[in-house]
Amino acid sequence: MFLTNSDMVELIELRHALHRAPEISGEERETAKAIVAFLAPSAPDRIVTELGGHGVAAIYDGAEPGPTVLIRCELDALPIEDLSGAPHASQVAGKGHLCGHDGHMATVAALSRGLGRQRPRRGRVILLFQPAEETGAGAAAVIADPKFKEIAPDFSFSLHNKPGLPLGSVRISEGPANCASRGLKIVLTGHTSHAATPEHAVSPIKALARLMPELTALGPGGALEGNYRLVTVTHASMGEPAFGITPGRAELWATLRTLSDSLMGSLCAEAEALVREAASAGGLSVSMDYHDVFHHCENHPEAVAHLRRACDEEGIARGETPPQRGSEDFGLFGLASKSAMFLLGSGEDTPPLHNPDYDFPDDLIAPGARVFMRTIRNLLG
Known part of the structure; x- marks a missing residue:
């Protein structure tokens, strides 16, 4: 010693x-x-x-x-x-x-x-x-x-x-x-309306509700081998904390995880495609960026x-x-x-x-x- x-x-x-x-x-x-x-x-x-x-x-x-x-x-x-x-x-x-x-x-x-x-x-x-x-x-x-x-x-x-x-x-x-991982930050933007007239808003509610289970399904986890992928929704927020406003904006954060760097590209591409499809269906604009990138x-x-x-x-x-x-x-x-x-x-x-x-x-x-x-x-x- x-x-x-x-x-x-x-x-x-x-x-x-x-x-x-x-x-x-x-x-x-x-x-x-x-x-x-x-x-x-x-x-x-x-x-x-x-x-x-x-x-x-x-x-x-x-x-x-x-x-x-x-x-x-x-x-x-x-x-x-x-x-x-x-x-x-x-x-x-x-x-x-x-x-x-x-x-x-x-x-x-x-x-x-x-x-x-x-x-x-x-x-x-x-x-x-x-x-x-x-x-x-x-x-x-x-x-x-x-x-x-x-x-x-x-x-x-x-x-x-x-x-x-x-x-x-x-x-x-x-x-x-150790797995590769990165955080995907998604921002969905429409526009607000009075809560009494939600039909006048372009709300992200349906896109947000759809994306949480769909993104999770891309990475179900399982055994840490081969094509292991895990997607974890870590944060979601929508609208203002008020009862009189139909929401016009939402954020969704998810962590994407793969066994190796070589698998991360395809997982990112699939996640981005899901987000764009959901945004398009809801008439929303969308931005995506990555944070906390680990090889x-x-x-x-x-x-x-x-x-x-x-x-x-x-x-x-x-x-x-x-x-x-x-x-x-x-x-x-x-x-x-x-x-x-x-x-x-x-x-x-x-x-x-x-x-x-x-x-x-x-x-x-x-x-x-x-x-x-x-x-x-x-x-x-």
């Missing part, structure tokens, strides 16, 4: 401090400052800041040429009230680290202690604290940033805590790991092999896992490097992610860091 008791005390204090002061996607300035301050004692060879927004990358160089290994975590919290009641509960109304990103940061920050004491023999390690994962914008912004060119990883690794799995156990498989994550066999070896050498129980319905923008790093994400069990009886009472277990920091550090040492010495 490369972490001392003193290290663990400091890492838990870091996580609790981050948990108390959550910042949502795009607003992570103070979180990034806290991370830079925590990394400083390990004397990284370089620290890149404001990467793709508020991203931070700490670079630790080896003495000899070799591959670049990137370990990635996320800076952002969620716009959800923290109702955990923990002593370190969020002090920011309406915001909370309810996905465990505070714990992911503490786990990756733990690596700075080991790398500060012993640099890799060759190559280099990048500890990346990425902004805006929850919106799907962060990884793309980091990769598009000209400063990312000096990072250019050969391998990229990450983890996500997973309620429902035994505490500290690992699940990882080759192939698809699917694909675990590379070689990267998975390194993580499996690390688990075995560290004596950490591991198993296979099916793809996850949830999306992760980490998949973009796999387009230019051999990448893999593993799931780290946060307990069989813990609340689900994004619940208002979720709190990342401190006991996960050490096993997560051990898997990453063993992987680094095996690859770089």
Whole structure:
């Protein structure tokens, strides 16, 4: 174990401090400052800041040429009230680290202690604290940033805590790991009338009522394999909150989800065709746009092999896992490097992610860091 008791005390204090002061996607300035301050004692060879927004990358160089290994975590919290009641509960109304990103940061920050004491023999390690994962914008912004060119990883690794799995156990498989998804926002526009004369309006009521079940039927879900598609209606609104007005405008939001990027195009085309047909039948104008676009994550066999070896050498129980319905923008790093994400069990009886009472277990920091550090040492010495 490369972490001392003193290290663990400091890492838990870091996580609790981050948990108390959550910042949502795009607003992570103070979180990034806290991370830079925590990394400083390990004397990284370089620290890149404001990467793709508020991203931070700490670079630790080896003495000899070799591959670049990137370990990635996320800076952002969620716009959800923290109702955990923990002593370190969020002090920011309406915001909370309810996905465990505070714990992911503490786990990756733990690596700075080991790398500060012993640099890799060759190559280099990048500890990346990425902004805006929850919106799907962060990884793309980091990769598009000209400063990312000096990072250019050969391998990229990450983890996500997973309620429902035994505490500290690992699940990882080759192939698809997380679904592709995107949010479709639909605006239907006609015109209003007095509620006493609805025949004078062009109302979106029939189109809205028709589209909710029709869009859902495009993606019924089922087994996470092959042509898996899921469409979830997440929001609907129509008209003004008044009894005297026949509505003339409606919004409908739906999340489209597929097992792979290659399946998303056809699902989008079918959904758009349904929307246009319903709008035309109702004499409505329509606009559509996409938000929170996530590419699917694909675990590379070689990267998975390194993580499996690390688990075995560290004596950490591991198993296979099916793809996850949830999306992760980490998949973009796999387009230019051999990448893999593993799931780290946060307990069989813990609340689900994004619940208002979720709190990342401190006991996960050490096993997560051990898997990453063993992987680094095996690859770089």
